[in-house]
Amino acid sequence: MAVQSTQFNVAIVGAGVAGLALAMALHRKGVPFTIYEEAKEYSVVGAGIGFGPNGMQALDMIQPGFRPLYEATCVGNKPADAQWVFFEGYLLEPGFGGDQPWNGNLKSAWGHKDYLRKSAHRKELLDIMTSFIPIETVKFNKKLVSIKEQPDRVILEFEDGEVATHSILAGSDGIASTVREYLLAPTYPDEAKPVFSGAYCYRAVIPMNEANEIIGEKTDVAKVYFGPDRGAVSYRITGGDEFNFLLVKATPNKPWPHPGRITKPVTVEEMVADFDGDNIDDRFRRLVAKAKPVKWGLFHHAKTSTYYKDRVCILGDSAHASMPFQAAGAAQGVEDALVLAFVLEELMKSPTRGSEQLREINAGLKAYDAVRRPRAQKQLDRAFEVGQMIYFQHPECGNDMNKILGKLQNGWLDWLWFPDLKADVDEAVAQTRKALPN
Structure with a gap:
């Protein structure tokens, strides 16, 4: 039986970082919502996570109590x-390229003087975010199977038979999003599903003492290791007790060989073989042998023509899943949540309800789309470009580290890290208010 209500209320499908950030913001603003999460509990997949200055700015605006925790x-x-360093560049080759003239004394590092690198374990982050969300607003084991829209409501049907009615559906259900497919498949079918980026990875979190035994002091500063058709990313988490790493192999011009799935179980031997060769330092083979025996396809949403339709919108990875090489996906989802929460607050304040509010809802979600989509798309495009640099496939830079570092060290992240988020919010709110009763 459907839950009936004349109250303005929001369905959030997916309890990842973006969905939880939206819930935090709506709770603080007094906007009614329910989170529907397919899993039986919050997921800690991904392990290491961090926010740039833009993400922290957005979270400060969402919930000031978040930062100290x-x-x-x-x-x-x-x-x-090295606190200002985002990443320091080295090579996959034996010796890590330590004898190169562009290397040493942080010469190959990029970041910003106003940036302070901070990373955490995903579980710690989710524990903090959920502390700001009443547990009664969250429903687990809710696999969404159907979305139906009527002029005055959106109706969600779940695999367990529950039917729920809401004013607006915000889909934050990850890269393989059911809500995204509903939104885009009828009009933009080529954009409904994630696209293989031409690379896959292995990843793991290991105790710091094990990492130190393999690569020594190279664990001290976050690193990107560059190489032909391969790369690696590493940094410290969990108070420095654990080491998070990602080893990537590019497969240019080849399709993902495992259709219908993003991950594929493999053997340790297969992982090690992907980093075989005299041109790769043996320490990477020792590292990859400690990774989870799972091949993760690196998929992204290369293009998205809209984030909304009628009463349905998307945010986070559902809207703009990207490559991980700018460590910016979570922060972009938080920016989505910030802007969308202000729009939804305006819509809640309107006295209009039912089918008569659809025009206002469309105006509000259009404003959200106009503010957020161009910026998130730019991040997505540039994250893909950094991947090209890492495995020496960039059309301008090739394997020239001087050219690569010249790009990365020349304000590459300034536009991303230091936006005027208040101006973004103000613009979205102003556009929404134009459609509301005076």
């Missing part, structure tokens, strides 16, 4: 003079 769990680079 989050920063208490975070860890940055170990050396005092």
